[in-house]
Amino acid sequence: MRSSAYLRLAVDELLRAEDSQLMQSTIYDTCWAARLTTEDGGMAYPHLLPWILDRQQADGSWxxxxxxxxxxxxxxxxxxxxxxRFGHRRDDQARRIAGQRYIWRHTDKLEQDTYRTIGFELILPNLLEEGRELGLDLPYTQLGHYEDEREKKLSLLPRERLFDTWTTALHSLEAFAGRIDVEGAGKLLQEDGSMAASPSATACFLSQTRDWRERHPRSTTYLEDLLARGGGLPPVSPHDIFMRAWILYYLHYGGLTAEHAGALKPHHEHLMKAWRPEGVGFSSNGFPDSDDTAMTLLALHRAGYEVDGSCLLAYESDRNFASFERERDPSVSANLHVLEASETMPEGDRARVREKILGYLMRARHHGTFWRDKWHASIYYPTSRAMMLLPSYVPDEMEETLRWLLHTQHVNGAWGQHGPTDEETAITLLALLHHHRTVKPLPQEPLSRAASYLAANERPFKNDYHELWIGKTLYAPAFAIRAAVLSALSLYGDTFGEEVF
Incomplete structure (x- = not known):
């Protein structure tokens, strides 16, 4: 496959970009840095307050x-x-009151979300406690049950042991603000100074001491380097494994790997160097998980590296595969990725693994049509993944999903659960094109409208997309979204012999 000159340049630009340029900032993480103070009590980073205020939504929320x-x-x-704490102007207070009004009006809508954001029941009670101390008018009674949930969750990881060893709970360290064993937590900082690769957790850790700059210079440098690269803070950093694995995944399906072999080689070498017998996490020094491990296995296997996927078996449970140890809810997308990576497992395990995952996936489908996922706010993310993979296993079970995807396209050619977005359009188009090429021909007209929508919104160096990925709040990994967009456009052009640019 040979893509257009624009697509070749755009993919090359994506592959050569610095990691820090490819993850959008979040309000949430930036706020934790904005809370840091100098020894005299003033804001250490006062320039962050205008950045935050400028991003208030029309309904008063952020x-x-x-x-x-x-x-x-x-x-x-x-x-x-x-x-x-720091909004002393009249306009600041008006914005704060509008935010409080939003919280009152939307507390009863929390149950409408299928999945909570990460650590919600841990973080929310701590912020509410702080709001009460500040005398803020907030719905404490209506949200009080999260305190009970918090205590139940903490019973699985006793607080007195939290700072003895490195666990995934450290990624949400701000949930323990005011109760942190600073000495113990300091010993768990990563080499780059971060707390579990979380800017918000790192900023919270620093806030526990007045002389944080002097006591923790590496953590201070970690935050300030991130702030120097763009307005606010990203939800995770580093994210070198996550970034590379997802880019390589999409480029594979877009048929864009062969003509970019030279630019891809350093990414494969980076993944190979970071590989550990137990697998990998979203960063090279992160806590391993099945999702990033499966995606990394796929990237290396497809590039011709010898890899052993037996480490994925450590995540196997009775009915599915977990993302992390002590996981409450399984992830559809992670199970799909493990299924796809099962070809790297020992041959004797493959049939059992595939049968188990397929059973879980078919039980998890809603109305026999679509899927939901704990890592993504859109049903199109897991459903498009399923559409790409499952027809080769359960071909007779996917017709309803195919009809649903085609039926839910917006008039402008896009897809989107909450309104049209580039990401949902790209991943759906990519799945439908893959189906068209490998299973059966589909009508070109809806695919053409989707490609036209993406082409109209595409521009060089684009890194501003809707936040749909579920972390502590929603975020947008621009690298994965851009890779999906470029791959969908490339595959469309190759499928129908049309250049979209």
């Missing part, structure tokens, strides 16, 4: 452009607390 209540409520609450 957060993603997608109306996901867990994201909006938590993002708004952390800004409201920040303004109660």
């Amino acid at each position: 957060g993603s452009r997608v109306p996901y209540t867990h994201d909006r409520l938590l993002s708004t609450l952390v800004v409201v607390v920040l303004l109660a």
